[in-house]
Amino acid sequence: MRGYLLMTVLMISSPTMLATASGNDVQSLKSVKVELPESDRQFPGGAAADAINNNCLACHSVAMVLNQPALSKTAWEAEVKKMINVYKAPIDQADVEGIVSYLVQKLGER
């Protein structure tokens, strides 16, 4: 019987049980101030990357793009069009072709 009780105590104090702490004890919240990381990374590729570097880093960092799989030219054109028309990316029409060709060629090489 004593062993059984000890087992119960050990189970109650296991990490899993501790992790179930209730929020009912929360009586007030504390103000929070943080600094979110920035990325200073540019798309590699020299002059071929100028169009994408000049237009595409205001809203998101490069990893959003470099983590994408190889996609067709049609798919990349649709993505760039969506960024412009739906998400209002201020992309110069003259740069669209340069952005799409960078995405198709450079990301397709991997």
Place this chain on the structure above:
Amino acid sequence: MSFSGNEELVCRSLSLPGTSLGSRRWFLARAGIAGLEFVAGPSWAGETVSLPFPSEPRGRPITNAFPEKGSLILQRTRPPLLETPMKVFDDGVLTPNDKFYVRWHWAVIPEAVEVDKFQLAVRGHVGMVLSLSLDEILKMPRVELVAVNQCSGNSRGYFQPRVPGAQWSNGAMGNARWTGVRLKDVLNRAGVKAGASRVRFNGLDTPVVDGAPDFMKSLDIDHALDGEVMIAFAMNGEQLPLLNGFPLRLIVPGWYSTYWVKMLNDIEVLDRPDDSFWMAAAYTIPDTPFANVRPGEVGVKLVPINRMGPRSFVTNIEDGSKIAAGSSVNARGIAFGGDAGVAKVEFSSDAGRTWQPTKLGADFGKYSFRRWEIDFTSVKSGDQTLMVKCTNTDNAVQPEWANWNPSGFMRSVVESVRVTAA
């Protein structure tokens, strides 16, 4: 010049008033290993993971550069996309706050929230417009439940053919104990007028570019008043990390995370359908079983994504790992039923030819992860495919074929882990 990496140089500082972290600041170093850039932090080790997607790029850095967050898989620095490594789900049924995945749409995220100034507005088709302080909300009757929060695009990286979007492995999900007040109680305090149709939720984050659609989501009025939808101020017994939505987050049990609006500060009752972008155009799925369509299929009716279905994962054996040959091996993991409880979890050690019931762990409620466990016999030599399948209490079962749609939403297939016995 390497395209094999997706790593970003990031830096962080964190300050929490009243804590010893107040003036700590970490700056990051650049490391030239394999031509990649890595994120540095207090325990920086240049660690990377390889996510077993069907094609490159698979490599991702592990980061600990984000405030109130531990080591997570870096998918994108800005706005943050941070993924929970599968081994975290092996450690316990609840996902610790500092390991809980992070996903934001727009990069303008407030970096400070003062609790004395924060107000939650309730407006629109109501009898009385409200502006509630956090103190007022904390004084209301409380509710608590454990629930899975899963991104609509969790596991998108496994779609074949591959599709654009955040290339998540299986860690864009987490399970937490949420404490808060019923949305119903808040709406009743404002007095919903007859003819109310939808309730729309907005948070403090905003688009970078003028004219771009602010991120808002809405629920049917009946769903909003069901007594289960919650406005949470605590997660696993503590206030929410800022990146998970401090100070208030909408909890929509059984539904995909896109509805769980973070930094919730505005509730608008509508007397009409919600035709705004994030409901009418984004986060829509084919109105078919498992949102499945053939690649290239057109003319399919689309509906807003909604309830989750059952899923299950092996958490203690990685894909591609070696196991002892011809012996008894323990496999374990997690399952969830989606919008219903877990009825059973079955395991196969022969690529789905035969299935055995597993032993289920403690029940934390119908919306929670549930642990499962089984001992199986490994083959005498060679490859072996392990599979796990969940059936929920509404009799919904994971399909043994991979569902597909062009948005990469709602992956539901029975997952496989390939191992080699030696």
